[in-house]
Amino acid sequence: xxxxxxxxxxxxxxxxxxxxxxxxxxxxxxxxxxxxxxxxxxxxxxxxxxxxxxxxxxxxxxxxxxxxxxxxxxxxxxxxxxxxxxxxxxxxxxxxxxxxxxxxxxxxxxxxxxxxxxxxxxxxxxxxxxxxxxxxxxxxxxxxxxxxxxxxxxxxxxxxxxxxxxxxxxxxxxxxxxxxxxxxxxxxxxxxxxxxxxxxxxxxxxxxxxxxxxxxxxxxxxxxxxxxxxxxxxxxxxxxxxxx
Amino acid sequence: xxxxxxxxxxxxxxxxxxxxxxxxxxxxxxxxxxxxxxxxxxxxxxxxxxxxxxxxxxxxxxxxxxxxxxxxxxxxxxxxxxxxxxxxxxxxxxxxxxxxxxxxxxxxxxxxxxxxxxxxxxxxxxxxxxxxxxxxxxxxxxxxxxxxxxxxxxxxxxxxxxxxxxxxxxxxxxxxxxxxxxxxxxxxxxxxxxxxxxxxxxxxxxxxxxxxxxxxxxxxxxxxxxxxxxxxxxxxxxxxxxxx
Amino acid sequence: xxxxxxxxxxxxxxxxxxxxxxxxxxxxxxxxxxxxxxxxxxxxxxxxxxxxxxxxxxxxxxxxxxxxxxxxxxxxxxxxxxxxxxxxxxxxxxxxxxxxxxxxxxxxxxxxxxxxxxxxxxxxxxxxxxxxxxxxxxxxxxxxxxxxxxxxxxxxxxxxxxxxxxxxxxxxxxxxxxxxxxxxxxxxxxxxxxxxxxxxxxxxxxxxxxxxxxxxxxxxxxxxxxxxxxxxxxxxxxxxxxxx
Amino acid sequence: xxxxxxxxxxxxxxxxxxxxxxxxxxxxxxxxxxxxxxxxxxxxxxxxxxxxxxxxxxxxxxxxxxxxxxxxxxxxxxxxxxxxxxxxxxxxxxxxxxxxxxxxxxxxxxxxxxxxxxxxxxxxxxxxxxxxxxxxxxxxxxxxxxxxxxxxxxxxxxxxxxxxxxxxxxxxxxxxxxxxxxxxxxxxxxxxxxxxxxxxxxxxxxxxxxxxxxxxxxxxxxxxxxxxxxxxxxxxxxxxxxxx
Numbered sequence: 001x002x003x004x005x006x007x008x009x010x011x012x013x014x015x016x017x018x019x020x021x022x023x024x025x026x027x028x029x030x031x032x033x034x035x036x037x038x039x040x041x042x043x044x045x046x047x048x049x050x051x052x053x054x055x056x057x058x059x060x061x062x063x064x065x066x067x068x069x070x071x072x073x074x075x076x077x078x079x080x081x082x083x084x085x086x087x088x089x090x091x092x093x094x095x096x097x098x099x100x101x102x103x104x105x106x107x108x109x110x111x112x113x114x115x116x117x118x119x120x121x122x123x124x125x126x127x128x129x130x131x132x133x134x135x136x137x138x139x140x141x142x143x144x145x146x147x148x149x150x151x152x153x154x155x156x157x158x159x160x161x162x163x164x165x166x167x168x169x170x171x172x173x174x175x176x177x178x179x180x181x182x183x184x185x186x187x188x189x190x191x192x193x194x195x196x197x198x199x200x201x202x203x204x205x206x207x208x209x210x211x212x213x214x215x216x217x218x219x220x221x222x223x224x225x226x227x228x229x230x231x232x233x234x235x236x237x238x239x240x241x242x243x244x
Numbered sequence: 245x246x247x248x249x250x251x252x253x254x255x256x257x258x259x260x261x262x263x264x265x266x267x268x269x270x271x272x273x274x275x276x277x278x279x280x281x282x283x284x285x286x287x288x289x290x291x292x293x294x295x296x297x298x299x300x301x302x303x304x305x306x307x308x309x310x311x312x313x314x315x316x317x318x319x320x321x322x323x324x325x326x327x328x329x330x331x332x333x334x335x336x337x338x339x340x341x342x343x344x345x346x347x348x349x350x351x352x353x354x355x356x357x358x359x360x361x362x363x364x365x366x367x368x369x370x371x372x373x374x375x376x377x378x379x380x381x382x383x384x385x386x387x388x389x390x391x392x393x394x395x396x397x398x399x400x401x402x403x404x405x406x407x408x409x410x411x412x413x414x415x416x417x418x419x420x421x422x423x424x425x426x427x428x429x430x431x432x433x434x435x436x437x438x439x440x441x442x443x444x445x446x447x448x449x450x451x452x453x454x455x456x457x458x459x460x461x462x463x464x465x466x467x468x469x470x471x472x473x474x475x476x477x478x479x480x481x482x483x484x485x486x487x488x
Numbered sequence: 489x490x491x492x493x494x495x496x497x498x499x500x501x502x503x504x505x506x507x508x509x510x511x512x513x514x515x516x517x518x519x520x521x522x523x524x525x526x527x528x529x530x531x532x533x534x535x536x537x538x539x540x541x542x543x544x545x546x547x548x549x550x551x552x553x554x555x556x557x558x559x560x561x562x563x564x565x566x567x568x569x570x571x572x573x574x575x576x577x578x579x580x581x582x583x584x585x586x587x588x589x590x591x592x593x594x595x596x597x598x599x600x601x602x603x604x605x606x607x608x609x610x611x612x613x614x615x616x617x618x619x620x621x622x623x624x625x626x627x628x629x630x631x632x633x634x635x636x637x638x639x640x641x642x643x644x645x646x647x648x649x650x651x652x653x654x655x656x657x658x659x660x661x662x663x664x665x666x667x668x669x670x671x672x673x674x675x676x677x678x679x680x681x682x683x684x685x686x687x688x689x690x691x692x693x694x695x696x697x698x699x700x701x702x703x704x705x706x707x708x709x710x711x712x713x714x715x716x717x718x719x720x721x722x723x724x725x726x727x728x729x730x731x732x
Numbered sequence: 733x734x735x736x737x738x739x740x741x742x743x744x745x746x747x748x749x750x751x752x753x754x755x756x757x758x759x760x761x762x763x764x765x766x767x768x769x770x771x772x773x774x775x776x777x778x779x780x781x782x783x784x785x786x787x788x789x790x791x792x793x794x795x796x797x798x799x800x801x802x803x804x805x806x807x808x809x810x811x812x813x814x815x816x817x818x819x820x821x822x823x824x825x826x827x828x829x830x831x832x833x834x835x836x837x838x839x840x841x842x843x844x845x846x847x848x849x850x851x852x853x854x855x856x857x858x859x860x861x862x863x864x865x866x867x868x869x870x871x872x873x874x875x876x877x878x879x880x881x882x883x884x885x886x887x888x889x890x891x892x893x894x895x896x897x898x899x900x901x902x903x904x905x906x907x908x909x910x911x912x913x914x915x916x917x918x919x920x921x922x923x924x925x926x927x928x929x930x931x932x933x934x935x936x937x938x939x940x941x942x943x944x945x946x947x948x949x950x951x952x953x954x955x956x957x958x959x960x961x962x963x964x965x966x967x968x969x970x971x972x973x974x975x976x
Contacts, residue, residue, distance in 0.1 A: 063347055098420055099369060103307055106362050110354060114405060118350050125343060138972070152415030160416055161358060161409040168408035171396030176342055178972040194961070208960045215962025222954040228940045228972040229926070230947025235967045240870070240910040240960040382728070422728040438717070452716040459718025466710040472696045472728040473682070474703025479723045484626070484666040484716040551835055586908055587857060591795055594850050598842060602893060606838050613831060640903030649846060652900035653893040659884030660892055664830055 002080035004131040004139075005030060007073060009060055009120050010089030011039045014195030015144060018213035019086050022221050024051040027083050030073045032058040060089045060116035066123045074127070081131020081139070084224050085124035087117050088144045091162050095155040109158030114165035117143060121173060128182050138183040138231075140224040143170045144216075147190045174233050183231050185223045189216065190238040209241040246324035248375040248383075249274060251317060253304055253364050254333030255283045258439030259388060262457035263330050266465050268295040271327050274317045276302040304333045304360035310367045318371070325375020325383070328468050329368035331361050332388045335406050339399040353402030358409035361387060365417060372426050382427040382475075384468040387414045388460075391434045418477050427475050429467045433460065434482040453485040490568035492619040492627075493518060495561060497548055497608050498577030499527045502683030503632060506701035507574050510709050512539040515571050518561040520546040548577045548604035554611045562615070569619020569627070572712050573612035575605050576632045579650050583643040597646030602653035605631060609661060616670050626671040626719070628712040631658045632704075635678045662721050671719050673711045677704065678726040697729040734812035736863040736871075737762060739805060741792055741852050742821030743771045746927030747876060750945035751818050754953050756783040759815050762805045764790040792821045792848035798855045806859070813863020813871070816956050817856035819849050820876045823894050827887040841890030846897035849875060853905060860914050870915040870963075872956040875902045876948075879922045906965050915963050917955045921948065922970040941973040 006023040010016050011031040016038075020029050024046045031039040031053060039055035046053035054076050059065040091112040096105065121141060128139035148160040149167045167186055174184035192198050194210035202209045216237060223232055238244060250267040254260050255275040260282070264273050268290045275283040275297060283299035290297035298320050303309040335356040340349065365385060372383035392404040393411045411430055418428035436442050438454035446453045460481060467476055482488060494511040498504050499519040504526075508517050512534045519527040519541060527543035534541035542564050547553040579600040584593065609629060616627035636648040637655045655674055662672035680686050682698035690697045704725060711720055726732060738755040742748050743763040748770070752761050756778045763771040763785060771787035778785035786808050791797040823844040828837065853873060860871035880892040881899045899918055906916035924930050926942035934941045948969060955964055970976060 098417055099366060101362075101366070103359075103363065107359060110358070110409065114354070114409070115347075115351060118345075118401075119347065122343060122345070148412075152412040152419070154416060154419035157362075157413045157416035161412040164412035165354065165358070165405040165409040168392075168396040168405040169401045172398060172401035172404055173342055175396070175398035175976070178974075181972060183972075210961060212959060212961035215959050219954070219958070219962065219964065222951070226951070227944060227947050229942060229944035230951065230969055231972055232951065232967045232969050233976075235964045237962055237964050240913060240915070240963055242910075244907070244965075419732065422730075425728060427728070454717060456715060456717035459715050463710070463714065463718065463720065466707070470707065471700060471703050473698060473700035474707065474725055475728055476707065476723045476725050477732075479720045481718055481720050484669060484671075484719055486666075488663070488721075586905055587854060589850075589854070591847075591851065595847060598846070598897065602842070602897070603835075603839060606833075606889075607835065610831060610833070636900075640900040640907070642904060642907035645850075645901045645904035648904055649897040649900040653842065653846070653897040656880075656884040656893040656896035657889045660886060660889035661830055663884070663886035 002078035003027065004080045004083035004135060005073065005077040006084040006086070007032065007082060007124060008086045008088060009058070010087065010144070011042065012195070013038070014193050014197075014213045015216050016088045017042050018217040019088065019220055020053070021046065022217035023084055023086070024053055028052040028077050030069070030077070031055045032060070032069055034059055060120055061111045063119050066119050070123045070127070079130070081135070082124055082127035083131055083135055083137070084140045084142070085120065085128060086142050086220065087120050089113070089116050090144065090146070091159055093148070093159050096158070097155055098157060101158060106158045109160070109162035110165060113162030114169065117166050117169060121169070125177070125182070129180060132181045137225050138181050138228050140183040140185065141173065142185045142187060142220050142223060145186055145188045147188070149188050171233070178231060181228060183223070183226060185232055186234050187216070187219065188234065188236040190236055190244055191242040205241060208239055211237060211239050246322035247271065248324045248327035248379060249317065249321040250328040250330070251276065251326060251368055252330045252332060253302065254331065254388070255286065256439070257282070258437050258457045259460050260332045261286050262461040263332065263464055264297070265290065266461035267328055267330070268297055272296040272321050274313070274321070275299045276304070276313055278303055304364055305355045307363050310363050314367045314371070323374070325379070326368055326371035327375055327379055327381065328384045328386070329364065329372060330386050330464065331364050333357070333360050334388065334390070335403055337392070337403050340402070341399055342401060345402060350402045353404070353406035354409060357406035358413065361410050361413060365413070369421070369426070373424060376425045381469050382425050382472050384427040384429065385417065386464050386467060387430045389430050389432045391432070393432050415477070422475060425472060427467070427470060429476055430478050431460070431463065432478065432480040434480055434488060435486040449485060452483055455481060455483050490566035491515065492568045492571035492623060493561065493565040494572040494574070495520065495570060495612055496574045496576060497546070498575065498632070499530065500683070501526070502681050502685075502701045503704050504576045505530050506705040507576065507708055508541070509534065510705035511572055511574070512541055516540040516565050518557070518565070519543045520548070520557055522547055548608055549599045551607050554607050558611045558615070567618070569623070570612055570615035571619055571623055571625070572628045572630070573608065573616060574630050574708065575608050577601070577604050578632065578634070579647055581636070581647050584646070585643055586645060589646060594646045597648070597650035598653060601650030602657065605654050605657060609657070613665065613670070617668060620669045625713050626669050626716050628671040628673065629661065630708050630711060631674045633674050633676045635676070637676050659721070666719060669716060671711070671714060673720055674722050675704070675707065676722065676724040678724055678732055679730040693729060696727055699725060699727050734810035735759065736812045736815035736867060737805065737809040738816040738818070739764065739814060739856055740818045740820060741790070742819065742876070743774065744927070745770070746925050746945045747948050748820045749774050750949035751820065751952055752785070753778065754949035755816055755818070756785055760784040760809050762801070762809070763787045764792070764801055766791055792852055793843045795851050798851045802855045802859070811862070813867070814856055814859035815863055815867055815869070816872045816874070817852065817860060818874050818952065819852050821845070821848050822876065822878070823891055825880070825891050828890070829887055830889060833890060838890045841892070841894035842897060845894030846901065849898050849901060853901070857909070857914070861912060864913045869957050870913050870960050872915040872917065873905065874952050874955060875918045877918050877920045879920070881918075881920050903965070910963060913960060915955070915958060917964055918966050919948070919951065920966065920968040922968055922976055923974040937973060940971055943969060943971050
């Protein structure tokens, strides 16, 4: 019998990679990122250690690109449906005075975080619904949010408005599809994630000042394993030294 | 001396008209709507009753259209700056199963409510800042939100995600510009507004089941008159018979 | 015909006094505080400037004390009912390590802010309902909240838990009594109020760093004048220089 | 070497029992409830299946009763400290018109949910801090909340105000003790839990309309295992058929 797969959009060296490794211990995984540099070594690593992975260069803001990725995934992994779809893609985070923002810069915060999430969700939902009757755990969609999902800070309107829009959509999809057995969850990642890019940040502080990608992956996996009687639709995650 | 003006975007027969009438008792008002039918009679009414009003056909989702409206306003009303900018434009509210939404339909909920608000805010902020030193009340931006600004209901993702994005931006702008004396407020209009289009809604209920546009206008005016020591950044508004 | 009165609990030299002066321009006012020093000169001031005021030494945490105050008010002001009941009493605000709190200190934050509000509401609601049919504006209850009504900061559990409890009760009372025409509102006062006690705070900052009691009073009055179609159940208030 | 223990307050036939069983697979557990009927058979069950459990009749609203329980626990389980303290006690949930509530009924909602949580937290925190340096997982406090922790429904003020107060205290304790390595989490249990007492509720609906106590226990265990880099301070939990 074919086994269902997991799709992770927004794979990079941090959360996306950790989540991919975690879900790869149970499912074939499809790793999506625009730049193949972001998944190539990880695909090798997973395939080399007993798992099964493919990487697909995908632009989540482009409906055609996502559809084409999904077609390729189905061809590779068969028709058992999708067990988990993780949306970890995100617009860049940058502060800028409001009056200096171009329209393009403002909308950029929306295109990935929210429009991208919409396109990804529409493309994966049919496969999640397909896998539902035979899945071990309720098929799961998880969206990665941020501090900016619940606070609109000064000079951060581009990033924040896209993240708030994502959170709204997450609630809406959760309410429509929970009765069909699909588990939709939104994670508020409130703090600096410990990845290569943030190596120089908070250098004067102990490791507990940053969030561990593996910790996020474990939380996502726990969400995935929750039964239909016990859906968590939102969690927050922060390191023990975070001010909030 | 020139007196500052007010701009109301999203003028229709309900909230927009009531707000326009209210602010027209103190300021020259510029009424923006895509369709001139929405402001023409109101412009006449205001001009005929001792006020001063102009109407400008404007597409708030189009930067050029907004800029051209602002240029026209400055030409008509002079350079005293803007006392109040009210963003009352909104995407249409319609329920639809998530999987039936086209990309265009989804994004439509964003384009007016959020991108439009961004363009309107960028165009009016310099005029609000200009008017600040001499204004009687702190120059004010007010955004009209909805129930969907704080809840992502099933089948309402298009409308809701645009409204959440607007609320995020409202906070961000409020935090950046309050120290410069600009008062930014967001109103959660939680209920059915009593306008011609909703005449047949809640017909079996007393009038207190719907929100009065004049009541909203009074609330917006009160927000505008608040001093720098006492800014309200968010209010909710609902009729006494609303379930919430 | 008898005219309805207003009751303000928690009168001191700041918000309570400003609210009392404001409502005294339209109603006879009863000023409640534990210590008569807090209302005596104000009672004189109001009575000396054309208004009508009485002061009653009251312990809001004591049911009998509140009932006795209400009896005295009815005797003085007649049976036209209550137009507005403002609950401005509050536990003291003090930071303390959690493990150093005694049970009494913890519960103190509840007794005034929440139990006191319960007793005050129960005592005044019948009079608000009585006045409802003939009142000019919907009879109104307003509760004064704080930053700590929406955030449980470290070392502030005593104060915060009482304020959260008050906010919960405010929602519950609003939902039950709005259909009966009673307007219930909760104000999140997010910042330092400019009163004698805070004179030395934020001394290096301009006046716009503190909240004006008169601004709060104006906001409360506006809430009171809202019609049944347009109830605001929650507002926030902060000075323009507040970080939030 | 002595091993740390877990304490569960508010053990009954539902969540408390499930959480006790779950934590008993790793720790000696102390089960607190006022009525020994609520833990006696469970204590036998755990001790009979390879675990270690004691039950102590405790009134969480009474500081002396809690202290005495903690003393007894330390005597039984040694001085390795506490690995997890779960506060699952709760006031009864009952709707009643606001004006019909006695002061005692209103305050009852506070005494267990909030004052009880305070006393329990003060008594267990020193033991959690003691266990911290050698514990496998960060010592954890978890508070069980409800729908009423985030909504003050009509006629539910007694229950709701106690739950809001608990949530506030949870945040305050989390913020103070996270930097010391203590993990504090609050769970919003939003729905009917499937326990003997609710057997007749939602009878016309499938099992997925109720929350599984075992599902809650799994979620609490996951929270407990989170590392210092990845603390979740709040989760919600609801069954897939819940309207929210």
